[in-house]
Amino acid sequence: MKITIKKIMVLAIFSTVNMLAGFLFPNTMPNCFAQLNLINNKTSYINHIQLDTNFLLIPIQIELREIKTEFRYATTNNFTGKKLYKQPIAMLIEPAEKALNKACKKLKSKGLGIIIYDAYRPYSVTQEMWKIFPDERYAANPAKGSGHNRGIAVDLTLFDLHTGKSLDMGTDFDHFSDSAHHSFLGFQQEVIKNRKILRAAMEEAGFRALETEWWHYSLPIPTSNAPVLDLPFKTVYKTYQRFKK
Numbered sequence: 001m002k003i004t005i006k007k008i009m010v011l012a013i014f015s016t017v018n019m020l021a022g023f024l025f026p027n028t029m030p031n032c033f034a035q036l037n038l039i040n041n042k043t044s045y046i047n048h049i050q051l052d053t054n055f056l057l058i059p060i061q062i063e064l065r066e067i068k069t070e071f072r073y074a075t076t077n078n079f080t081g082k083k084l085y086k087q088p089i090a091m092l093i094e095p096a097e098k099a100l101n102k103a104c105k106k107l108k109s110k111g112l113g114i115i116i117y118d119a120y121r122p123y124s125v126t127q128e129m130w131k132i133f134p135d136e137r138y139a140a141n142p143a144k145g146s147g148h149n150r151g152i153a154v155d156l157t158l159f160d161l162h163t164g165k166s167l168d169m170g171t172d173f174d175h176f177s178d179s180a181h182h183s184f185l186g187f188q189q190e191v192i193k194n195r196k197i198l199r200a201a202m203e204e205a206g207f208r209a210l211e212t213e214w215w216h217y218s219l220p221i222p223t224s225n226a227p228v229l230d231l232p233f234k235t236v237y238k239t240y241q242r243f244k245k
């Protein structure tokens with residue numbers, strides 16, 4: 001009788017620990033990719049694009065004077081303090097790139113340009129970020145994948161086309177506190193106005209804002225349709241060249 005109770009207790013402890021591990025570390029559980037359409041090789045990516053060219057990632061037209069890049073994750077000037085990728089290329093799926101261009105035109109008419117901090121980002125970089133900052137308000141949970149991994153999300157700010165200076169948005173990019181939220185109104189009117197200008201242009205073009213990050217916008221398409229990519233920038237770019245021939 002004693003042994004049976006012991007066995008039951010051991011089993012109960014074991015299953016509780018197992019359940020807690022699944023809850024605390026979802027990205028380490030073997031079934032974490034179950035709902036992710038993860039593509040991590042060139043052949044699978046090409047096959048997927050052949051089925052639906054809407055998911056082809058194309059370069060954002062950074063040759064335009066209204067678009068600049070400042071890839072923070074290619075430097076140590078980001079929340080991780082580490083260089084998370086090398087030689088990035090600003091890319092989005094075609095419908096998102098078109099929408100961004102629409103927003104750019106609207107902003108240009110107001111004398112403004114955009115600075116892109118991040119667009120497509122390989123899935124392995126999202127995993128790295130989550131290890132350092134596992135907070136879903138500010139970092140994508142790898143169990144779900146990020147809009148950046150799908151090429152549907154972009155992080156950006158505004159600059160004045162005349163002076164070349166960035167607009168005051170109240171906080172820096174990747175500032176993880178409530179002052180980065182759209183609902184935070186404890187700033188001067190100019191900051192609130194600048195955030196509203198960016199948001200209005202992006203939403204009018206079809207993007208959706210993220211309440212907790214003034215710099216993050218994504219195209220609202222069903223994420224189950226868009227594959228999560230874990231491919232180097234070069235591979236994604238070469239695939240674009242292949243399909244654009």
Ligand SMILES: [Zn+2]
Pocket residue numbers: 118148153154155215216217
């Ligand atoms: Zn983002």
